[in-house]
Amino acid sequence: MNHTQDADVIIVGAGIAGSGLACALARYNLRILLLEKRRRLGSIHRGDSLVPKNTALLAKWGILEAFIQAGAEPITHMELHHHRHGRIYRAPLLAGSSPYLVLPHAKIEKTLLEQALATGKVNLVQPAKALNLIHRDQLAIGGIRYQDEQGTHEVYAPIVVGADGHKSIIREQIGVEVDAYHYDHAYFGLEAQRPTHYENAMRVQLHPEGGVLLMPRPDRVGVGMLVAANSSNYWLKLPDAELTQILVSRAPILEGMPLYREGSHVYSLVRSHAKRYWLEGAVIIGDAAHTTNPTAGQGMAMALSDAGALAEQIGPVLAAGETTLTNALTQYGQQQWSVNQKLVRSSHRLALVYAKRGPFWHRLKTTGIKLLANPLAVSLTRPVIASFLESA
Ligand SMILES: Cc1cc2nc3c(=O)[nH]c(=O)nc-3n(C[C@H](O)[C@H](O)[C@H](O)COP(=O)(O)OP(=O)(O)OC[C@H]3O[C@@H](n4cnc5c(N)ncnc54)[C@H](O)[C@@H]3O)c2cc1C
Missing domain, CATH: 3.50.50.60 (FAD/NAD(P)-binding domain)
Incomplete structure (x- = not known):
């Protein structure tokens, strides 16, 4: 018909x-x-994250400016921090003409x-x-x-x-x-007040019990804490004071910052490809x-x-x-x-x-990252970072 x-x-x-x-x-x-x-x-x-390959597409469709008008802010660096020793790695996030924006x-x-x-x-x-x-x-x-x-x-x-x-x-x-792979870890997503000295950088806080990813927002930071799979009930019901203590032990920059838990969620993670x-x-x-x-x-x-x-x-x-x-x-x-x-x-x-937990893996990761943190290694790892950000 x-x-x-x-x-x-x-x-x-x-x-x-x-x-x-x-x-x-x-x-x-x-x-x-x-x-x-x-x-x-x-x-x-x-x-x-609107990574450079995304912002290049948005520019091609003629709509990038609308995202900037909506409050998207550029970030220029990625930083890795040890929970006790502070920053151990810093690398630029872009080299080409397309910005890395967060909104x-x-x-x-x-x-x-x-x-x-x-x-x-x-x-x-x-x-x-x-x-x-x-x-x-x-x-x-x-x-x-x-x-x-x-x-x-x-x-x-x-x-x-x-x-x-x-x-x-x-x-x-x-x-x-689809072939689905279920991870043994999950992401707990919430927000915290933005510390005044927080730079416009993506920041990964490494910790033996699971890292914390911080993304800048105008007056807040987005927080993604690595937690065990199937632990949603525990994290969502944890009182603010206890949650703050755990978060600050993993990401000391959040000391004294109020948490915002509306819309917070624990995401089960699955890798799949049709x-x-x-x-x-x-x-x-x-x-x-x-x-x-x-x-x-x-x-x-x-x-x-x-x-x-x-x-x-x-x-x-x-x-x-x-x-x-x-x-x-x-x-x-x-x-x-x-x-x-x-x-x-x-x-x-x-x-x-990233999800390997425990003191052994934490030491191995931080030692490896410190080795990569000299200017020569930063330039050598640049193509790896670019493959996530810039290639189509
Ligand atoms: C914790 C977490 C963090 C993430 N962080 C990042 C990150 O930093 N960077 C990144 O690039 N990606 C990230 N992602 C992944 C990213 O969010 C998704 O890959 C992306 O949003 C997928 O978009 P989509 O439009 O394909 O699917 P969805 O966002 O799921 O949209 C599907 C839409 O279809 C609608 N729909 C479903 N069924 C029907 C139906 N029967 N009829 C009509 N409508 C229907 C739904 O309501 C929904 O609006 C993250 C994901 C998670 C869970």
Whole structure:
């Protein structure tokens, strides 16, 4: 049966990947239908970093300035600190022309969505929960069924994009398997008041019982403390005084700083990568396709890079009035899968080293880092840092 096309592209999920893709596709003058099940976007801590490869993409889409207007601040250095001996490593975070910016995750999501809507090409339906894909024929997918406050609807487009996060129903419905690795550690995310002498740097505090990552915000610092997996109840219920004591023992710079625990959360961490990304008529991007340990801060970067790469493949084809996307999706799948596989693997290795706990590993890590802290070693490790920040 032939159906009228309701849009050129249907995107499920208005997180970083979905809104990013909407921004990228709007440049091709396409009609985009964006479905988001949340009533409003969230306020939890899920990574604040817009690494240079992301800001380069945002600049390409003409929306970088909006993030600066929303309060994004540049950071220039990464520092590693020993909990007793102070700073043991400091390296620049950028060399090229694209800045490394930090902005709370919720504001990144909000700004991306606002920019997508400002193009006038994106029709957002919210709250609207995608239910299931509709098959055009036995092989290909032609649309999606979703539910909103008015009832259940069917919509049709040449392509449905699953940007619906790590529990993706689109991934499940196109029958894609993922290999999942569950880490023995988790991240406890919260905020603290920003110490007056805190520099605009990403700061990792090393400690035998688990490090603490600090990210600057205008008057606060984002705190990500490494804790054991399945310890959520313990940390979320711990009284402020005890939590402060533990945090200060790991990150002495937080001495005397009030904690802000609204929106705090303990994140279970999973590494996964879909075996493939698409089936005729549907494709997955962002966390729907891969999740990484956040130690290397690559999840959002990969979500935006997927959005940019997919738009470059399908955008020109759809803009030319074609609806057969097999070649474009093949290209996208081949290129982006291997780019992502490298990042998933390298993030995994870095995370395993960072998460090693106990006095032996702590001594080994700090000794290794001290050896790397001379100017020659900093310049030699520069390409490794750049691979996380700058390569596409
Ligand atoms: C603790 C933590 C720290 C992190 N730190 C960093 C970091 O420093 N740097 C970094 O780059 N990344 C980081 N990440 C990862 C990053 O947050 C994610 O990789 C990224 O946000 C994924 O975006 P996404 O749009 O693919 O998925 P999501 O953000 O999960 O968005 C999916 C969207 O789809 C919607 N949706 C789901 N199902 C449906 C449906 N059926 N119908 C309609 N809508 C639906 C959801 O409501 C949601 O809005 C971190 C993650 C965690 C957990």
